[in-house]
Amino acid sequence: MADTTALPLQQLIASLDNTCLPKILQVCSGVYFQGSIYEISGSEVCFSTGDLIKVIGIELLSVCCEDIDNNEKFELPINHTGLFKVVPEEMPYNTVEEMVSLRPVGLDSCLPFTFTSRSKMTFDNFTVGAGTALTVLSIEHNTGQEDQVRCHVQGQQEASAEVHIPLSSHGQFIECESVERFTLREIMSSPCLRSRKFRFVNTTKCERPLVLTPIYQVNAIMHLRKNILKFPSSLEVDVVDVTELCKDVNFVTPLSLTEVLSKPEESFPAVVEILEGPETRSLFKCSWLPQISQNSHLVFHKVGTSAMVLLSSLKGRKTQQYFLVSQQYGGRFRRRPREFNSVYELYVASVQAPGLKFSVTRNCDEVEEEGLPALSVGEQLEIVRCERMELPCGSSTGQKQSVEALLCQRLQEADDGDENDDDEEEVKQEDEREEIFLPLYMQGHFVEVLTDNKKYKLRDLGKEFNLPLDVKVVSRDTELETDPLSGFACLRIEGAMLEPTIQASFPNKPDHCFEIPTQWLSMSVSFTRDPLPWPSGEPPKWHVDRVTEVTDTFFYEYRKQGNSDAAPPPRPPKRNLTSSKSCKKASKSSKKSSKGDKSKHRPDKSTPTKELANLTLNTKKRPPAPPPPAILDDQPPPIVPRKHSAAEVTTGKALPNTYVEREDSKKKVLVCEVEADVDSDHDYETVDDNLVAMMKAAQENVMFY
Structure with missing residues (x-):
């Protein structure tokens, strides 16, 4: 046991902050004897006399309030909204110097403060009466002279003055109550305020003075133990700081994957041990994830940043699947026409790719009062721009309704005419192109018109086209044992990302590597001194898996990050029954007029x-x-x-x-x-x-x- 002063764990932890960590503490005595076990939040904590604890982090959880009069204790959360005021010390001070030096909050950090004198004082022909409030503004340090405190005196009829009082002045000086109010978080953030006594501003709750003590959650590791301990600082254990004496003691240091990324390149390759495995509900559905468990080992080859894309299969009879694919994927893709279920989807696609051409795959009936035109299967249209159109029927107030719509041109199909008349036909078709408005809220079934039949690499698709993009694998990646992307008739590239990754493998298959996205997987590891699973200086040829299947939860979390501010599609205008009936009557007026006077002579059905x-x-x-x-x-x-x-x-x-x-x-x-x-x-x-x-x-x- 080191020859140092033992302190309660609560007191010692309260004197620390994260800037001075880590600290090595040794258990001296307390309620936890040899081999005793204390269960905290479902985890067992065992402290024995002589155990070494390496504190690696502290987090403020709550505040313990102790009533000085009856020693009662209760806890308040750190975000408690109540206010507190400082309780002045009752003991009078004999000199100004004693009052300044014995102030527990420290003078320099808690100025100004106010005190009174029980006796009359005179300084340089200036007399201060008994009970007069003096506010200390600063301490004056003059070379060759005695230090003084510069005080403010508030006189009668709003008269004020300043007086310099030597620190050696004798009398009976009493500290006055301050008007300042503090929150729990403000008190705990100041070491000076933490040593003072406080009282609730709302005196109906507790009028007696309280001593406030912070309660921290301590994150620590123990000698010869691999998991991270989490326990409150309120445990009744006496400890001693032995950081300087135990510098050479080897502690197992747990590291998160994010901390592994900050390791220098010289640290790799290395064999690591899994201290805390990934969560059971993971975002990945890959083959290597079930093999990662507590106490298993991995080989970390290197760290870096990988360019990846997120692919999804189209909805159909089978369950929709999602894949995280590296842009180093060696297969070839061919573009596939995209399918759209509304005009708004066409609009979103046209913003990224102007001049989009599409074909109608299902008939659409005309609804005149809502501005919906009639479309037939096989019609081809080209998007010109987005503008506003007026509906045929106005609102109930008599004003015309205008909605956003896509201005499109119908594309005429080429006729089988003479070759000599091709130029004339093209000019005629351009002149006769019919313009049509499609409201953004219109539902329909459309498919993109493509003329591109070229094969692309995955990294080239992201450079030449805007995402999302529908593709199909036409040639698989030959470096992969099984390519899961080659069996889909159509895949959609949802987006691209740069992911910090760790290239890893299992010791029994060091050449078969995979990439771990550190931002999407949480686990704790520790570096070991185990030898690498290959001859020294002869690393194997690595084969890296470029495709990782992920869950729908991963896809939704990704969409949440990228499209959190995306505007919803527009809603159709409210129907006005009166105007709708008038529009229908106007459209059928010619039909009714052709019937003659038959409607006038209709017999009574009754x-x-x-x-x-x-x-x-x-x-x-x-x-x-x-x-x-x-x-x-x-x-x-x-x-x-x-x-x-x-x-x-x-x-x-x-x-x-x-x-x-x-x-x-x-x-x-x-x-x-x-x-x-x-x-x-x-x-x-x-x-x-x-x-x-x-x-x-x-x-x-x-x-x-």
């Missing part, structure tokens, strides 16, 4: 009259008669005259056809054979003479053929 029954039967349209069959001879077939009986004419019955018997005609005729009987219980409709004449003419035509 009164079932004979005219309504006749109109109902006459308005039923029958299919036209089939065309006559082809006649081989030039002579027409003989015509057999039809004889009408008197009963047929008087009763209005239609007799069945005796020349050709057809089931359909029998059924139609039988419906009309029943006479209207007034005395009958059944309500049959009466057939008029016009209907009988029409049916007779149809039967004669059947006999003709």
